[in-house]
Amino acid sequence: MSTEHTRLLLSGNHAVSYAVKLARPNVMPVYPITPQTPILEKITEFHAGGEMTGEIMTMESEHSVMAAAITASLTGVRVFTATASQGLLLMHEMLHYAAGARAPIVMANVNRTLGSPWGFWPDQTDSLAQRDVGWIQYYCENGQESHDTTLQAFRVAEQVLLPVMVVHEAFYVSHAMEAVDIVSQQQVDAYLPPFNPPHRLDPQIGESWGNTVSQTMFQNHRRDMGEAMERVLEVGKQADRELQELVGRGYGILEQYRCEGAEFIIATMGSMTGTVRDVVDELRAAGVSIGLLKIRLFRPFPVADLREALVGVPKVMVLDRNFAPGTGGVLFQELKAALYGLAGAPEIHGYLAGVGGTNISPSAIKEMVQCAMGENPSVNSVWKG
Amino acid sequence: MSYQIDEQKIFNSGHAACPGCSEALAIRFIINTLGSDAIAVVPPSCIAIISGPQPLSSMRIPVYQTTLEASAASAAGIKRALLSKGNDHTNVVAIAGDGGTYDIGFQALSAAAERNEDIIYICLDNEGYMNTGSQKSSATPSRAYTTSTPAGKLTPKKNMAAIMAAHNIPYMATATTGYPDDLARKVARAMKIKGGLRFIVVLTPCLTGWGIPDNAGPKVSRLAVESGVFPLYEVENGQSYTLNYGPKGLPVADYVTRQKRYRHLSAEDIEFIQKEVDQNWERLQVKF
Numbered sequence: 298m299s300t301e302h303t304r305l306l307l308s309g310n311h312a313v314s315y316a317v318k319l320a321r322p323n324v325m326p327v328y329p330i331t332p333q334t335p336i337l338e339k340i341t342e343f344h345a346g347g348e349m350t351g352e353i354m355t356m357e358s359e360h361s362v363m364a365a366a367i368t369a370s371l372t373g374v375r376v377f378t379a380t381a382s383q384g385l386l387l388m389h390e391m392l393h394y395a396a397g398a399r400a401p402i403v404m405a406n407v408n409r410t411l412g413s414p415w416g417f418w419p420d421q422t423d424s425l426a427q428r429d430v431g432w433i434q435y436y437c438e439n440g441q442e443s444h445d446t447t448l449q450a451f452r453v454a455e456q457v458l459l460p461v462m463v464v465h466e467a468f469y470v471s472h473a474m475e476a477v478d479i480v481s482q483q484q485v486d487a488y489l490p491p492f493n494p495p496h497r498l499d500p501q502i503g504e505s506w507g508n509t510v511s512q513t514m515f516q517n518h519r520r521d522m523g524e525a526m527e528r529v530l531e532v533g534k535q536a537d538r539e540l541q542e543l544v545g546r547g548y549g550i551l552e553q554y555r556c557e558g559a560e561f562i563i564a565t566m567g568s569m570t571g572t573v574r575d576v577v578d579e580l581r582a583a584g585v586s587i588g589l590l591k592i593r594l595f596r597p598f599p600v601a602d603l604r605e606a607l608v609g610v611p612k613v614m615v616l617d618r619n620f621a622p623g624t625g626g627v628l629f630q631e632l633k634a635a636l637y638g639l640a641g642a643p644e645i646h647g648y649l650a651g652v653g654g655t656n657i658s659p660s661a662i663k664e665m666v667q668c669a670m671g672e673n674p675s676v677n678s679v680w681k682g
Numbered sequence: 683m684s685y686q687i688d689e690q691k692i693f694n695s696g697h698a699a700c701p702g703c704s705e706a707l708a709i710r711f712i713i714n715t716l717g718s719d720a721i722a723v724v725p726p727s728c729i730a731i732i733s734g735p736q737p738l739s740s741m742r743i744p745v746y747q748t749t750l751e752a753s754a755a756s757a758a759g760i761k762r763a764l765l766s767k768g769n770d771h772t773n774v775v776a777i778a779g780d781g782g783t784y785d786i787g788f789q790a791l792s793a794a795a796e797r798n799e800d801i802i803y804i805c806l807d808n809e810g811y812m813n814t815g816s817q818k819s820s821a822t823p824s825r826a827y828t829t830s831t832p833a834g835k836l837t838p839k840k841n842m843a844a845i846m847a848a849h850n851i852p853y854m855a856t857a858t859t860g861y862p863d864d865l866a867r868k869v870a871r872a873m874k875i876k877g878g879l880r881f882i883v884v885l886t887p888c889l890t891g892w893g894i895p896d897n898a899g900p901k902v903s904r905l906a907v908e909s910g911v912f913p914l915y916e917v918e919n920g921q922s923y924t925l926n927y928g929p930k931g932l933p934v935a936d937y938v939t940r941q942k943r944y945r946h947l948s949a950e951d952i953e954f955i956q957k958e959v960d961q962n963w964e965r966l967q968v969k970f
């Protein structure tokens with residue numbers, strides 16, 4: 298097999314599908330939902346054309362998708378699925394179940410507004426509302442990152458035995474066409490050895506899963522899950538480094554862009570980081586001491602890395618493309634909690650920007666920067682955009 | 683119709699079922715007929731209580747406990763994963779109650795039938811949510827008392843056998859614990875017919891929920907058949923109907939008066955149930 302690079306013009310969704318094909322999953326339960334559908338369509342097309350093997354299951358709901366994904370995974374095979382928005386929420390019960398079962402499923406979620414009222418717009422509230430279900434979460438900036446992150450996700454999931462959600466936003470990433478470097482099959486086969494867990498549903502082994510446990514067994518199991526999550530911080534960095542050694546592209550679990558000596562840092566996730574990157578370049582050129590902190594790994598939340606990245610920085614502005622009524626922007630809340638008690642912690646301004654998929658232009662971000670520089674931070678998230 | 687039951691010792695004694703429980707009896711004939719090359723899926727229910735708790739198990743096969751609505755999807759996931767590894771021999775069986783089948787699990791079951799997943803799905807039907815203390819399900823029959831229908835249920839039982847037969851699956855059968863040889867034969871038949879979803883609904887009288895003595899399960903089960911309340915039959919591919927045990931002309935009064943869940947019935951109520959049973963049998967018998 299060739300190790301030559303293939304560069305294709307792909308949507309963010311199809312960039313994920315190509316990575317899935319390379320990862321050679323055995324079982325893929327699927328259910329359509331806008332704007333995820335192109336991921337599953339490309340996979341079924343690969344499958345019908347003989348480029349992929351394994352079992353495609355065309356389920357009747359996302360709930361059943363996740364139910365089948367969990368048991369397939371526990372039978373000892375690699376499993377992939379994809380969803381969005383209402384579909385992710387219908388899965389909610391089974392998301393907890395998957396993590397509890399330590400099933401290393403990889404799932405793409407395309408961020409889309411939640412009803413009601415109805416919408417199809419990029420908004421990260423759907424996946425952020427699943428922050429406590431025990432899934433690892435990566436937020437991707439563009440199709441290339443989604444492609445590479447999907448491969449990393451299998452690697453991380455199977456090492457720590459926790460499921461991984463690879464997240465990118467509706468349309469801005471899912472349907473935007475960009476040049477994507479496809480990792481070669483030979484490289485992926487070296488990076489992702491066949492999944493062969495010692496514990497699995499197998500009559501030859503006779504192990505069971507899911508029945509009633511005592512309070513102490515339950516507590517111990519949750520503690521084990523927490524320890525596995527802690528390991529992700531190191532395993533995730535390693536998976537990123539090792540893919541970088543193979544293909545030359547790495548992202549880190551956080552990215553500090555032009556943060557050296559910065560007096561003002563914009564922290565955000567997903568597609569917004571691309572816009573902020575341009576704003577930072579422009580303002581740096583104008584002599585403003587500013588940088589971007591991109592949170593790529595949101596679960597586990599990399600608290601120690603964030604404290605290290607932000608200690609001594611005077612001001613941080615968080616841009617949240619999500620909204621939790623009653624508490625505001627989720628990244629704003631989490632970042633404040635992560636920095637609590639840190640000597641030399643920055644002032645944090647939390648701005649709700651892009652909720653419901655509203656467009657946040659570079660000039661809008663520059664106005665927000667100016668605003669944050671000139672005022673004291675509010676304890677609550679402030680509506681912008 | 684005589685059938686020699688071939689039992690393997692897969693289901694152990696010492697489980698947590700009530701003494702005289704019909705479900706435990708049903709599980710015995712199902713699991714011991716399926717044998718060691720099997721994986722079971724159970725939802726939260728008395729079946730899960732009987733199979734657990736971790737790290738103990740009453741079954742010498744892997745048992746996966748899923749959520750209440752997901753038995754068919756969970757079983758299908760196991761089967762597809764096994765197929766992807768080249769294993770086409772292990773039987774995957776879902777064993778769920780009527781709440782997990784007629785109600786909350788129906789969507790996943792109907793879809794698995796439509797996809798014709800190569801699994802065996804067995805519903806242990808005790809006509810209500812008995813694990814939570816006897817609440818009404820859509821399998822609860824007309825006029826029966828449950829704690830959520832204290833005045834008696836006003837609507838008839840959902841005809842799950844007819845609904846599953848209408849999916850044109852390879853095999854659909856009704857069975858009950860008063861006829862253990864017939865139940866075991868049907869499980870063996872389901873195992874033999876591979877390549878699609880096989881469904882068996884097993885009427886399992888619940889001692890506490892129905893209000894019957896500890897030793898009355900098999901007797902009440904037989905009365906359900908003999909009075910025409912629950913005829914035993916098989917349907918292959920949605921069209922080939924075979925009657926195994928039909929009504930013997932017993933009035934339904936002989937069946938309902940033995941159960942405390944019916945003790946509030948008036949003579950008119952019993953007449954109403956008799957008419958419903960007669961009508962159901964008229965509709966069914968033309969198919970044989």
